[in-house]
Amino acid sequence: xxxxxxxxxxxxxxxxxxxxxxxxxxxxxxxxxxxxxxxxxxxxxxxxxxxxxxxxxxxxxxxxxxxxxxxxxxxxxxxxxxxxxxxxxxxxxxxxxxxxxxxxxxxxxxxxxxxxxxxxxxxxxxxxxxxxxxxxxxxxxxxxxxxxxxxxxxxxxxxxxxxxxxxxxxxxxxx
Numbered sequence: 001x002x003x004x005x006x007x008x009x010x011x012x013x014x015x016x017x018x019x020x021x022x023x024x025x026x027x028x029x030x031x032x033x034x035x036x037x038x039x040x041x042x043x044x045x046x047x048x049x050x051x052x053x054x055x056x057x058x059x060x061x062x063x064x065x066x067x068x069x070x071x072x073x074x075x076x077x078x079x080x081x082x083x084x085x086x087x088x089x090x091x092x093x094x095x096x097x098x099x100x101x102x103x104x105x106x107x108x109x110x111x112x113x114x115x116x117x118x119x120x121x122x123x124x125x126x127x128x129x130x131x132x133x134x135x136x137x138x139x140x141x142x143x144x145x146x147x148x149x150x151x152x153x154x155x156x157x158x159x160x161x162x163x164x165x166x167x168x169x170x171x172x173x174x175x
Contacts, residue, residue: 003119004065009111010073011065011080011119014053018066019043021076022050025099057124061085067098067112077103080112082120082129090127092120096143104139113147121175128174134159135167149173 004011014022026041057063062085067078078098085092096112098104120126131149133140145151149171157165 003123004115005070006111006115008070009108009115010068010070011112011115012068012073014050014064014066016047016050017074018076019047019050021066021099022079025079025097057082057085058087065116067108077108078112080116082116090125092124092126092129094120094129094131096140109143110147113143117147117173126175128172130170130172133169133171135169141169141171144171144173147173 002010023041023043052060053064061083063082065080066076067080068074068076077100078096080097081095082092083095094113094116096109098109117129120129129149130152131140131144132155133144135141135154150173151169152172153170155168155170158168159166
């Protein structure tokens with residue numbers, strides 16, 4: 001098995017050809033509350049981002065990989081981010097997005113989480129990964145708990161929503 005593939009799903013670096021997919025993800029207002037986005041991104045800004053996507057995680061302090069089916073690597077289904085990378089404390093935050101509804105509940109997020117966890121511990125030599133999840137995001141909570149992450153804290157009234165305030169849960173996986 002490849003370090004970033006399980007035979008069905010491949011985690012790959014961003015390519016200039018991914019601009020349209022990235023634009024669609026970043027400007028999908030239905031997921032803004034999960035990604036903490038407040039304003040749309042222009043193609044110009046995303047082109048600049050793609051131009052710097054080659055920087056390694058130690059320089060950029062983040063890594064974005066696209067999730068693509070092995071049999072169709074030009075058709076991304078989602079993105080995965082390692083962010084807030086801290087090499088001194090050997091940790092990083094983790095976020096996962098499956099973009100289209102029809103690609104959800106297909107096991108892609110589970111595969112991606114298992115691949116990035118293995119990569120983070122064996123290749124990046126991280127000690128821990130963490131995820132911040134809104135308390136109402138039951139699917140993400142189940143995903144991370146099913147893959148060994150444990151709830152380690154609650155930030156009360158942390159997220160402002162249209163309907164009021166929501167707690168944010170912190171999940172960690174320590175290697």
